[in-house]
Amino acid sequence: xxxxxxxVVLTGAGISADSGLATFRAADGLWExxxxxxxxxxxxxxxxxxxxxxxxxxxxxxxxxxxxNRAHICLxxxxxxxxxxxxxxxxxxxxHQRAGSEDVLSIHGQLNQYQCVQCHxxxxxxxxxxxxxxxxxxxxSHGSLRPDIVWFGEMPLYLDDIMTRLMRCDLFVAIGTSGxxxxxxxxxxxxxxxxxxxxxxxxxxxDNALFDEVRTGRASQVVPAYFYDKLGFKPPDx
Numbered sequence: 001x002x003x004x005x006x007x008v009v010l011t012g013a014g015i016s017a018d019s020g021l022a023t024f025r026a027a028d029g030l031w032e033x034x035x036x037x038x039x040x041x042x043x044x045x046x047x048x049x050x051x052x053x054x055x056x057x058x059x060x061x062x063x064x065x066x067x068x069n070r071a072h073i074c075l076x077x078x079x080x081x082x083x084x085x086x087x088x089x090x091x092x093x094x095x096h097q098r099a100g101s102e103d104v105l106s107i108h109g110q111l112n113q114y115q116c117v118q119c120h121x122x123x124x125x126x127x128x129x130x131x132x133x134x135x136x137x138x139x140x141s142h143g144s145l146r147p148d149i150v151w152f153g154e155m156p157l158y159l160d161d162i163m164t165r166l167m168r169c170d171l172f173v174a175i176g177t178s179g180x181x182x183x184x185x186x187x188x189x190x191x192x193x194x195x196x197x198x199x200x201x202x203x204x205x206x207d208n209a210l211f212d213e214v215r216t217g218r219a220s221q222v223v224p225a226y227f228y229d230k231l232g233f234k235p236p237d238x
Contacts, residue, residue, distance in 0.1 A: 003231065004171035004197070006084045009075060010187055014176020014203050015219040016091050019066040040151050049132040049143065056147045057129055060111045063093040071175065071223035072099035078233050086165045088158075090177060090184070092149055107156040107183065113148035116141065122148050156183055166190040173199045173226070176219050179208050201226055 013021075038044050039055040076099045079085040088105045089096055094112055096104045114130055115122045119139035128134075134145040150156055166172065172191035177184045179200050188198050188210050200211040201222045208214055215222050227233045 006165075006169045007078070007082055007171045007173070008086045008088065008165050008169040008187075008191065008196075009173045009175060010088045010090070010177060010184055011075075011096070011175045012090045012177025012184065015069075015071050015223070016066070016093055016095055017176065017203075018071060018219045019069045019095055021062060021066050021093060021095075036152055040149075041153055042151055045146050045151075049146075052147070053129075053131050056111065056149065059092075060125075060129075063095070063111055066093065066095060068095045068099035069220040071219035072096055072101070073236070074224045074227055074233075075175075076100035077236055078227050081233050084168075086162075086169070088162060088187070105158045105162060107150065107158055107162070109147070109149040109157065111147065111149070114145045115148045116144050117146055118144040159183075162187070163190065166196075167194050169194070169196045171199070172196045173201060174211070175201045175223055176203070178202060178204060179210055185210065199226070 034051075034055060038048070039052050045052045072095050075087060075096065079087065079101060086105065087096060087101055087103070088107060090108055092106065092108050092111045094110065112125050113122055114125050116136040116139060118141040119136060121136070121138045123138070130145050130147065132143055135142050136144050166187055167190065169191055172188060174184055174188060179185060179188050179202075191198055192210070197213070198211045199213040199215070200208055201215050201217075201219065203216065203218060215226060224235070228235050
């Protein structure tokens, strides 16, 4: 456990898939039978906000029914036993938070939050679902609330903070993401440049030359095995 002092973990769709959440984007490039440009761009929201709101309402409902798995719980555990632990997630569900993780850097936003395109406030979605007629409780503008999601063509969040943490980390672990596309590919490159040990824990058995170590399997199995069995962190029942 004392082998690494500054740990950065990046999670992707694979960790949520192990809780039963679909990755949404199918092999044909469609998300829930919609093209990306219909539901996941600022232009789509301007053109058809009702469709965009319906799409993300379905995603919120699916996320609410899912439960954190052993990988989520393990990472929350590890954070409490580490002096310097950063959790970056590409996912927009709240499974990490429900597992007990705090200060998650959700670089693509959060399904259970909204942002106002007029006053730019970000807040939690209450009992009333968002729709094209929703009124911002902060500036009272009508129809200005959109899901707090980083859409295609928009910049991921927290990049400056992430850069700082990557430059000081001595262990970088990518979970449930291939690490071959950005931002994951860029993160591992920065970590390696600063002499960190890099590990990929992923269902896909494809060997990735960017990483020093690759372990394959379901997130709920390989994540506890790596952090508890190899690194020596204590599981919650000990």
